[in-house]
Amino acid sequence: MTTAPSGRGRRRGSPDTRAAILEAARARFADAGFSGTTIRGVAADAGVDPALVHHYFGSKDDLFVAALELPVDPRAVLAERVAGPLEGAGERLLRALLSVWDDPEVRPALLAMVRRLIEPGGETLFREGFLPVVLAPLGAALGVDDPERRMQLVASQVIGVIVLRYVVRAEAIVAMDADALVTAYAPVLDGFLAGPL
Template identity: 95%
Template sequence: MTSSVRGRRRGSPDTRAAILAAARARFAEAGFAGTTIRGVAGAAGVDPALVHHYFGSKDDLFVAALELPVDPRAVLADRVAGPLEGAGERLLRALLSVWDDPAVRPALLAMVRRLIEPGGDALFREGFLPVVLVPLGSALGVDAPERRMQLVASQVIGVIVLRYVVRAEVIVAMDADALVAAYAPVLDGFLAGPLR
């Protein structure tokens, strides 16, 4: 006697992991618009229907691919906590240490590329700013954290885009200490200096 199982099939964790790895690589390489379910399936060595089975739409696959091995809120809270003095340096060092980790970078690159595509602005504005940066500013005790953390983000995003996405020669050539020396005073000014 055979029994049939109704409902969604359980998938192999290895197949699911292979699809996610292929998706992360494709999104990082080609961005959201340049990545297709068929391309991800081909890179993972599976049928496109299996990608749809595990993840549904391309949007759902992208969200799953952004599943980072670190929670940015926890990383920043742990490494940036402390007095307001020196917070710019701690923040920049924390971000650089995460971005310089080759295991994490493909997912971060995919996320940044998605942010610069149509509709990506809402992901940053409605996600990263209020969920990660503004609470960090509040925890540091800055006044007007909504305003100050957007100013901080403008500099941090510039460094990230130039160093890891555009790969601007001068910024890539600088080691972490040189970047911190150049940018931490600017961040500290945004965190604690006068606002006009």
């Protein structure tokens, strides 16, 4: 005689396991920030073994990016399009961001991410997650000195452009095409990346 499973214990992999892990990860990252979130904690919240979190998402960095629910991995986009010498990196960075944000299929998800970041807890996600996971490695790959500081300065400018152009829809910024924006902002970004601080 066989007995039915008791339903106790941790969940094994199933189609809804990935969704449960992502839901737990979003809540943990929002509440505890990136540094306060662990794979083990997310697994416990989702009722799964930590090995399943690693199986579905790999590292904590990968889990964080997946939890943002973006249609593109910003690390891959930036690494591919901004790689190269430090000279001209500001232009490459801005063109990469504008090309992604100007894609009508991608923009709704990016807007949702920005709105999540301005909700309560979002500042922690951005400060402890997005900056060290996405932007700081880009600065290190470009070989900038003091990448943490320089990439935060870059972020201050880039976020301003994104919020004004795509969220607030400030008329003067929306009216500028990509070339005009690059002409206006790339020298500022290059200054933050390589100029004296």
